[in-house]
Amino acid sequence: MSYLLRRLEFFAITLWAALTVNFLLPRLMPGSPAEAMLVRFHGRVSPQTVKAMEIALGVHSDQNIVQQYFEYLGNTFTGNLGVSLTFFPTSVAKVVMLALPWSLGLVGTATIIAFILGTLVGMLAAWRRGGIFDAILPPVLIIISAFPYFWIALFCLLLFSLTLNWFPLGFAYDLTSSINLSWDFIGQVVSHAFLPALTIVITSIGGWILTMRNTMITTLAEDYVKMARAKGLSPLRIMLQYAGRNAILPNLTGFAMSLGFVISGAILVEIVFNYPGLGFMLLQAVNGEDFALMQALFLLITVAVLVAVLIADVLTAWLDPRTREAT
Amino acid sequence: MAVPALASQEIAEPVEPRAGVLRNVFSSLMSNRKALAGLAVLLLFTVVSIFAPVLAPYDPHSLQFDALLPPSIQHLLGTAANGQDIFSQLVWSTRESLLLAVVAGVFATAVSVVIGVTAAYLGGAWDHVLNLFTDVFLVIPTLPLMIVIAAYAESHGVWVLITVITVTGWSYGARQLRSQALSLRNREFLDAARVRGERSLYIIFFEVLPNMTSLIVAIFLGAALYAVLAAAGLQFIGLGDTNDLSWGTMLYWAQHNGALLAGQPLWVIAPGLCIAALGGAFALVNYAFDEISNPALRPVKKRKR
Numbered sequence: 001m002s003y004l005l006r007r008l009e010f011f012a013i014t015l016w017a018a019l020t021v022n023f024l025l026p027r028l029m030p031g032s033p034a035e036a037m038l039v040r041f042h043g044r045v046s047p048q049t050v051k052a053m054e055i056a057l058g059v060h061s062d063q064n065i066v067q068q069y070f071e072y073l074g075n076t077f078t079g080n081l082g083v084s085l086t087f088f089p090t091s092v093a094k095v096v097m098l099a100l101p102w103s104l105g106l107v108g109t110a111t112i113i114a115f116i117l118g119t120l121v122g123m124l125a126a127w128r129r130g131g132i133f134d135a136i137l138p139p140v141l142i143i144i145s146a147f148p149y150f151w152i153a154l155f156c157l158l159l160f161s162l163t164l165n166w167f168p169l170g171f172a173y174d175l176t177s178s179i180n181l182s183w184d185f186i187g188q189v190v191s192h193a194f195l196p197a198l199t200i201v202i203t204s205i206g207g208w209i210l211t212m213r214n215t216m217i218t219t220l221a222e223d224y225v226k227m228a229r230a231k232g233l234s235p236l237r238i239m240l241q242y243a244g245r246n247a248i249l250p251n252l253t254g255f256a257m258s259l260g261f262v263i264s265g266a267i268l269v270e271i272v273f274n275y276p277g278l279g280f281m282l283l284q285a286v287n288g289e290d291f292a293l294m295q296a297l298f299l300l301i302t303v304a305v306l307v308a309v310l311i312a313d314v315l316t317a318w319l320d321p322r323t324r325e326a327t
Numbered sequence: 328m329a330v331p332a333l334a335s336q337e338i339a340e341p342v343e344p345r346a347g348v349l350r351n352v353f354s355s356l357m358s359n360r361k362a363l364a365g366l367a368v369l370l371l372f373t374v375v376s377i378f379a380p381v382l383a384p385y386d387p388h389s390l391q392f393d394a395l396l397p398p399s400i401q402h403l404l405g406t407a408a409n410g411q412d413i414f415s416q417l418v419w420s421t422r423e424s425l426l427l428a429v430v431a432g433v434f435a436t437a438v439s440v441v442i443g444v445t446a447a448y449l450g451g452a453w454d455h456v457l458n459l460f461t462d463v464f465l466v467i468p469t470l471p472l473m474i475v476i477a478a479y480a481e482s483h484g485v486w487v488l489i490t491v492i493t494v495t496g497w498s499y500g501a502r503q504l505r506s507q508a509l510s511l512r513n514r515e516f517l518d519a520a521r522v523r524g525e526r527s528l529y530i531i532f533f534e535v536l537p538n539m540t541s542l543i544v545a546i547f548l549g550a551a552l553y554a555v556l557a558a559a560g561l562q563f564i565g566l567g568d569t570n571d572l573s574w575g576t577m578l579y580w581a582q583h584n585g586a587l588l589a590g591q592p593l594w595v596i597a598p599g600l601c602i603a604a605l606g607g608a609f610a611l612v613n614y615a616f617d618e619i620s621n622p623a624l625r626p627v628k629k630r631k632r
Contacts, residue, residue, distance in 0.1 A: 010462065017463045021472070029479040139361060142614050146552060146606030148559045151578070151599035158587050158595070214617075257465055257499070264470030268560050272582075282471060283564055286478045294478060298471045305468050 007313040018302040053082035081296045086288040103277030107266040110200035118208025126216030141206035149265030153199045153272035170274035216247040256309040355619040365611030376421040383415035404593045408584035423573035427558045431492040432551030438497035443504030464498035477566040500546035548613035555606040574598035
């Protein structure tokens with residue numbers, strides 16, 4: 001269990017680092033655009049709320065910085081993040097919670113599909129070394145990986161929505177309907193999410209395929225694979241349980257490392273499709289100079305990534321017996 | 328007395344393979360098709376950015392034409408919402424986009440080298456702290472961080488973009504460099520340098536780094552790809568200087584003026600293809616580097632069982 005303990009420790013340290021970066025950023029940057037924003041709140045919200053935001057954004061600091069820091073940590077953990085300027089008078093915590101499910105649903109589903117599909121294709125490409133898959137895939141994927149996410153999104157929008165009229169132009173459901181649980185509404189959600197999800201899958205799948213293919217090539221040369229062949233095991237079993245299972249480990253670690261990039265791309269995809277998730281909200285916060293909302297979103301996105309990384313770590317521990325050995 | 332004699336031999340030792348490594352890498356690059364394609368594109372963009380004034384038919388800021396003209400002989404890609412010639416804008420934009428990629432790529436690589444090699448060379452508690460620092464930066468999603476920093480910055484010039492990209496783009500390279508430097512640490516020629524009584528800085532710069540040239544180049548290529556995409560993303564959402572000419576800024580204005588709905592898709596497609604071509608060039612050369620350093624990954628002609 002020492003492996004999981006170490007990963008938990010890393011989770012805690014990264015979380016602390018993100019919180020601290022969030023606290024220090026407004027204090028390190030020259031000038032204070034946040035001050036102008038806060039002036040607009042005076043007399044409109046309770047003094048406690050204004051104080052919480054002043055501490056979060058580093059304005060009017062008559063307390064010493066250590067005190068401010070601990071008050072900021074306390075406020076963050078109790079969800080006291082102030083009031084959003086863009087969506088006045090809704091609190092930041094509430095605005096963020098409205099956007100979270102959309103992002104989790106879209107990015108989560110798309111990432112899992114891309115990971116599973118990419119791993120399988122990579123496995124096959126390495127297994128049939130020199131086949132069509134293996135010859136064409138790497139160069140094509142490298143080129144695709146160089147396309148900006150948001151540009152692929154724009155291209156999908158142009159092709160499938162504007163030209164072919166197959167999918168709606170943007171947002172998460174038809175603007176004429178309200179959120180309910182009917183089949184009709186669920187259909188709307190799926191058709192609105194399809195293009196953004198497709199974009200995320202197209203742009204992120206290449207990384208999984210290439211990593212998996214390259215590790216699998218190395219794994220296939222191992223003695224235990226030769227041994228399995230010599231024993232006359234079925235090719236499918238060798239591919240999945242002998243080579244595949246071992247090759248997937250670096251891909252899982254890679255999952256943790258590249259998730260940040262995937263999320264970054266997903267933010268831009270949401271912006272292109274006006275998808276009401278965290279990324280789209282982040283752009284609105286930037287355009288409206290809504291610093292309280294901006295920082296809350298940065299924290300929340302980071303925490304979401306950290307939780308996903310932790311899940312990948314638990315999976316690694318489950319798949320790899322070496323991590324369970326007490327050392 | 329024996330020590331100086333040994334030392335003079337050892338000084339010559341790492342110098343010779345350094346030149347050899349570079350020559351090998353160069354000739355392998357020249358015989359790799361992926362690398363050649365990538366290098367050709369890079370060369371093309373360099374030429375375009377140098378000769379932009381000659382190649383662009385009009386002043387990219389000139390508003391003298393009708394708005395949203397379709398593509399024609401006079402305007403290869405049509406005109407933008409205020410009547411600027413899109414092709415001239417595209418040609419001029421090559422300068423800033425290429426500059427951002429190379430400069431931010433170099434800076435990010437420099438930070439990777441300093442942190443990665445220092446961690447490996449110092450070892451112990453330093454290594455632990457620096458490694459943790461690297462991992463933390465690796466996991467924190469970069470775009471939200473870049474957006475928050477850029478939003479707080481007072482101006483949105485090229486240097487803000489370069490700084491933001493450097494701060495968020497060094498961690499991956501630092502990690503790779505650290506592991507390679509760790510494997511070098513106990514080599515004999517480094518022991519020899521220590522016995523000679525060389526200072527740590529000398530050993531790092533003249534003994535360790537020359538032996539890592541090919542990895543450093545690979546890391547630069549990766550960082551440059553990252554810089555291309557990150558700069559385009561930031562400029563696209565309006566966090567660059569919107570008066571500058573670059574492919575990301577062109578996309579910002581195209582999106583801002585609803586180019587797709589206005590029936591001017593080339594305004595969106597052309598800058599995007601340029602970004603992808605530049606990024607793809609870096610990625611192709613980088614992948615070729617991978618194939619060169621790991622022969623198992625090279626394409627096979629026939630299936631072997």
